[in-house]
Amino acid sequence: MKYAIIIPDGCADEPQASLGRKTPLQAARKPNMDRVACDGVVGQSNNVPDSLTPASDVATLSLFGYDPLKYYTGRAPLEAAAMGITLGPHDWAVRCNLVTVIDDVMVDFSGGHVSIPDGKAYMESVREHLYGGPLEFHAGVSYRNLMIFRGSPAVPAPFARETKTQPPHDIPDKPIADHLPAGPGAELLRDLMTQSRSFLDGHPLNRTRRARGESPVTQIWLWGQGQAPNLTPFHQLYGKRGAMITAVDLLRGVAAFLGWTRIDVPTATGYLDTDYAAKGRAGVEALNEHDLVCVHIEATDEASHEGKADEKVKALEEIDRHIVGPMVAALQRHGRWRILISPDHRTLLRERVHGRGLVPWTIAGSGVAPSGGTYDEFAAVRGPHRFDRGEDLMRFFLGD
Numbered sequence: 001m002k003y004a005i006i007i008p009d010g011c012a013d014e015p016q017a018s019l020g021r022k023t024p025l026q027a028a029r030k031p032n033m034d035r036v037a038c039d040g041v042v043g044q045s046n047n048v049p050d051s052l053t054p055a056s057d058v059a060t061l062s063l064f065g066y067d068p069l070k071y072y073t074g075r076a077p078l079e080a081a082a083m084g085i086t087l088g089p090h091d092w093a094v095r096c097n098l099v100t101v102i103d104d105v106m107v108d109f110s111g112g113h114v115s116i117p118d119g120k121a122y123m124e125s126v127r128e129h130l131y132g133g134p135l136e137f138h139a140g141v142s143y144r145n146l147m148i149f150r151g152s153p154a155v156p157a158p159f160a161r162e163t164k165t166q167p168p169h170d171i172p173d174k175p176i177a178d179h180l181p182a183g184p185g186a187e188l189l190r191d192l193m194t195q196s197r198s199f200l201d202g203h204p205l206n207r208t209r210r211a212r213g214e215s216p217v218t219q220i221w222l223w224g225q226g227q228a229p230n231l232t233p234f235h236q237l238y239g240k241r242g243a244m245i246t247a248v249d250l251l252r253g254v255a256a257f258l259g260w261t262r263i264d265v266p267t268a269t270g271y272l273d274t275d276y277a278a279k280g281r282a283g284v285e286a287l288n289e290h291d292l293v294c295v296h297i298e299a300t301d302e303a304s305h306e307g308k309a310d311e312k313v314k315a316l317e318e319i320d321r322h323i324v325g326p327m328v329a330a331l332q333r334h335g336r337w338r339i340l341i342s343p344d345h346r347t348l349l350r351e352r353v354h355g356r357g358l359v360p361w362t363i364a365g366s367g368v369a370p371s372g373g374t375y376d377e378f379a380a381v382r383g384p385h386r387f388d389r390g391e392d393l394m395r396f397f398l399g400d
């Protein structure tokens with residue numbers, strides 16, 4: 001049996017006035033997804049347990065059949081895996097954003113979406129001033145960088161599960177004083193953040209950026225800490241060899257821990273201008289070598305964060321045409337097959353942020369009786385299947 005999973009990230013939403021009171025899924029012309037729903041079943045899942053933050057790191061673990069309450073350890077270790085950084089049993093990864101804080105207010109969580117070369121230059125300065133002992137700093141892409149604490153039994157990391165940190169994108173224009181790290185190891189994190197102000201604020205690049213009207217990078221912001229998750233590889237748990245096609249580091253990291261092959265599509269951007277057709281072709285190709293192929297598309301989530309309903313509809317139509325259509329055709333050529341289409345979490349155009357709650361999915365293929373439905377939030381509510389623990393959907397999908 002061959003399996004495909006298509007994830008239009010954050011596509012689930014509410015009815016929109018601008019779309020004639022339809023949700024983006026209802027408004028989109030998506031004959032291929034609706035065919036899957038008509039020939040198969042629709043249902044709902046909750047991929048985000050109440051105690052965790054709705055985001056792709058937590059929600060995709062559920063979607064791939066892993067209980068996040070048991071396996072989720074933080075965002076940074078997943079990104080470390082995507083960057084090829086191996087974490088030992090005593091190591092912690094911490095996300096190290098380059099941010100703009102002015103008058104103790106979080107003005108920009110991304111340092112003005114700092115360019116990759118500028119980001120590297122700032123991180124070079126961070127490394128120069130803060131490197132030492134157990135601390136390592138790794139430049140990633142733009143403002144998304146990492147700090148690694150290499151712990152040992154003699155010098156253990158001071159952090160614990162109770163350590164509390166704040167994602168900087170969740171505190172726009174808020175005073176940082178109310179959102180500084182707390183709990184075990186907080187003193188170290190606060191101290192590094194404070195130290196970084198002394199050499200970043202006066203960094204020569206900031207003069208250039210200010211002159212160009214861009215946000216200066218005034219300090220680092222440490223958050224998202226965690227140790228390497230101890231995931232049983234997907235093949236061992238579910239008996240299938242998987243592959244992941246995504247433009248997002250977080251999802252590459254999840255795939256690394258699942259033991260899936262990561263397939264890069266150079267023209268995939270993780271944004272609205274991504275090369276949908278190239279991702280579809282890569283998916284079709286990957287089916288030859290793998291039991292299960294997952295294609296993740298970030299554009300639907302990005303459109304939601306930008307509050308653009310029409311772009312969200314357009315992204316869904318592109319996914320339908322260039323990815324779902326070719327994937328279903330290819331699956332049929334392989335004999336026995338199944339496809340699952342589901343977002344990881346909801347992303348609401350109204351609030352421009354991720355939402356909690358049930359998301360609609362549809363499954364079709366060998367051994368699935370047709371239900372004659374369509375694929376959208378309301379059809380899913382009427383469907384017979386609901387998984388309050390999102391991780392239970394995987395066994396149902398695999399059907400054995």
Ligand SMILES: [Zn+2]
Nearest residue numbers: 010301347354
């Ligand atoms: Zn998002």
